[in-house]
Amino acid sequence: MNHFDLLIIGTGSGNSILTPDFDDKRVAIVERGAFGGTCLNVGCIPSKMFVYAAEMAHNAAVVGPALGVHTSFNHADWPAIRDRVFARIDPIALGGEQYRALEQDHVTVLKGSGRFIDDKTLEVAMLDGSTEVITADQIVLAAGARVIVPDVVARSNVEYHTSDSIMRLDGLPEHLIVLGGGYIGAELGNVFGSLGSKVTILNRGSVMLSREDPDISKRFTEAYANKYDVRTHVEVLEMNQDGDTITVHIRENGEERTLSGDTLLVAIGRAPNGDQLGLETTGVELDGNGYVVTDSHLRTAHPDIWALGDLTNPAQLKHTANADARVVAHNLVNPSNLHKIDRTITPHAVFGHPQVAAVGLTEPEAVAAGHNIVVTVHAYGAAAYGWAMEDSTSVCKLIADADSRLLLGAHLIGPQASTLIQQLIQGMAFGQTVDEMAQGQLYIHPALSEVVEQALLDL
Ligand SMILES: Cc1cc2nc3c(=O)[nH]c(=O)nc-3n(C[C@H](O)[C@H](O)[C@H](O)COP(=O)(O)OP(=O)(O)OC[C@H]3O[C@@H](n4cnc5c(N)ncnc54)[C@H](O)[C@@H]3O)c2cc1C
DSSP states (O other): EEEEEEEEEOOGGGGOOOOGGGGOOOOOEEESSSSHHHHTTHHHHHHHHHHHHHHHHHHIIIIITTTTOOOOOOOOHHHHHHHHHHHHHHHHHHHHHIIIIIOOOOOOEEEEEEEEEEETEEEEETTOOOOEEEEEEEEEOOEEEOOOOOHHTTSSOOOOOOOTTTTSSSSSSSSEEEEESHHHHHHHHHHHHHHEEEEEEEEEEEEESSSSSSHHHHHHHHHHHHTEEOOOOOEEEEEEETEEEEEEEEEEEEEEEEEESEEEOOOOEEEEEEGTTTTGGOOOOOOOOOHHHHHHHTTTTTTTTOOOGGOTTOOOOHHHHHHHHHHHHHHHHHSSOOOOOSSOOOOOOOOOOSOOOEEEHHHHHHHHHHHOOEEEEEHHHGGGGHHTTTOOEEEEEEETTTOBBEEEEEEEESHHHHTTTHHHHHHHHHTHHHHHHHHOOOOTTTTTTHHHHHHHHHH
């Protein structure tokens, strides 16, 4: 049995804990999948590389002609698009693993699935079929989350894809059926739709992106319904496959219908992996939704076990997982000066078309929290760059507290939303009032950021 100073389970943000502070420690890293975790291999990075290609197709098909530029979208060379992505990513995953395993003498990489057999002992079912048992003084749980596959899919005979597999398809689907109208379905559905597939989106509720501010999810759903077959209030009853044809039986707004396609993407959400780690032997607690419970220092109920990322945080975002990893890395080597994680301002973006970005409270949340609010919904088209883009659908919605003048929430839908929102995040993080954000700086004219300036001035 091997004993280590530090054991890390999961190589997503867990891998970034190993700063030079750990060079004199014996470290074990356990990973059952591709090195680098979800973001690098099957998440943020590949999906956005596809999103960028899809944007080019959309520009050629729609944007150019609308401006009098005679472009058109001919066809997508899917293998070339796919191989650009993975020829870049796969070597990074492999290189990261080899660096740890071969070039860092103090690090032992164990490729396999770990499960606790007592509070400080992990049994690792190695991918080669062998078993390793290891112990450690300090342990970091960074095991992330996994795709949820609903029973109706699992019990069918349908060959389905998730975000783990669909980006590596051999060819473009003719007709992609997307189960789920959340951000992963929206992003990947639009990738395939922009590149030429017919797309049907099956959504359980009345709108896609249902956790966004209602103004944003409504606009987003309308935009998608204008180009894709978006079904709302859908319950999937049954599905089956005959040759290349997948048939899905649904109840839509109370009526039973049948639709068919050749490819199914399941994108209804991701569940934290805490239930697979044998944590009952450790004293580490899970909350009602299966997330590992930590204190603000990211220490679990066990004093020597820490946890971070998607395993602990329902927001399931890479920038929060990375922030967690920085806190845990610090706390492991500074026990008398612990850092805290602050998740009060957690922005996110959806790289669909239109793009969405948000931070803070939605309007209903701000009202429910008892704020006396002031709200603006400001059109991109009111700013000069919005005219240049002929934009008539994009908006920046801001919600502020009328008394403190602090920004409570910002919600953008439209081009560059994920970039434009950053100054609002900064203003919130540093406690600036909306008046300071609007008037305390010069905005470059006629940049798209004038949309944000104008929205702040509205308030
Ligand atoms: C399609 C898609 C797009 C996304 N886009 C974005 C985006 O644009 N922006 C954003 O902020 N976030 C995005 N995310 C979410 C982001 O990828 C995650 O929030 C982030 O990667 C979580 O990091 P983590 O370190 O917590 O977990 P992970 O990166 O998932 O790492 C956990 C690792 O632990 C390993 N593991 C699990 N259990 C065990 C075990 N028992 N033994 C050994 N190893 C184990 C897993 O194999 C995995 O490699 C996206 C996710 C997906 C799926």
